[in-house]
Amino acid sequence: MAATHATTSAHGDALHATPPTGLESLDVRKLGMWSFLGSECVFFGSLITMYFVNRPMMYTPELAAAHLTPTDILNIPFTGLLAFILLVSSLTMVLALSSIQRNQRRAGAFWLLATAFLGTLFLGGQAYEFTEIAHHGIHLQDSVFGQSFLLLTGFHGTHVFVGIIWLLACFPRTLNGGFHAGNYIGPEICGLYWHFVDVVWVFIFTLIYLI
């Protein structure tokens, strides 16, 4: 303690006397993203909870007359395809980052664009699915299932949309050599966000569609 104090006095700056904590090598931007993703877990957790709490009340006379539960009208093979698309997009994202880390900027830019394309494909599929369930009389304004299901999957879709914008923002900088082996924090953080969106879909697919 005395030694520390002496060092402090010598330098005239208390910060220089701080003993190393092992945190110095952490990037605050990455730490910020991880704490944001932690809060997103709670956000999506609350939406999933809301869905299950509302599940017993998802009665519509038309579905009940046909002896169907609301999830009977969901197209599982089609949603499985959407899950596959997001899974492939996770692969292309990690390949983009890997390419950038190896100074392969053209390959990195290509994989970023491929990820954005797959994300767009996913959103198109989701729009098609929403249209299909609307044909079954499930809407946001007049059914508990519509409100719960569309709010949850819609928020996920919004996250995918934000991810696409982010990927497209990274694309030109990667192509111009702005991101390279010496600086890849931008696509790395974007990748964390994108993989999180994929992870959320893993649970939505299981809990909402399959169960």
Added chain:
Amino acid sequence: MAQALHTPAGHGDQTEHASHPKPSFYIFIFFILLVVTILEVFVAQEPLSGIFLGIGIPLLVPLMVLAVAKFLMIAAFYMHLRFDSRIFSMFFIVGMILATSMILTIMGIFLAHYREPFDQVAWRETLQQQSGAGAGAGATTGAATGGH
């Protein structure tokens, strides 16, 4: 703390880069994830779902095991938690614990009113009961239930 967690100059982590797996490893992980996803779809449908229900295991159990396996692989290898500082993992794990606790607590409260929220069979029975009640009581009941 804020000073300690400074942004390293010229972040790029060539040393970190060296520890990252090759693209072939990511492709290998992708194929495992793909197999697990296909398995999930098969488990949720006949005849596998019938087998699980027949031996008294709710579908929630095998499906959640597969989902958590996928989550762990994506987080560990694609999100690099396996190779990064454990402090990043801690931030994420705290969020996961909070979310899971919230889901379980609220579901626990609502279980008093609805016994099997994850059971399709029980759910179907409840809806059919509501349907019967709706048919008996006419439009009034239907409007009340739909208005929840």
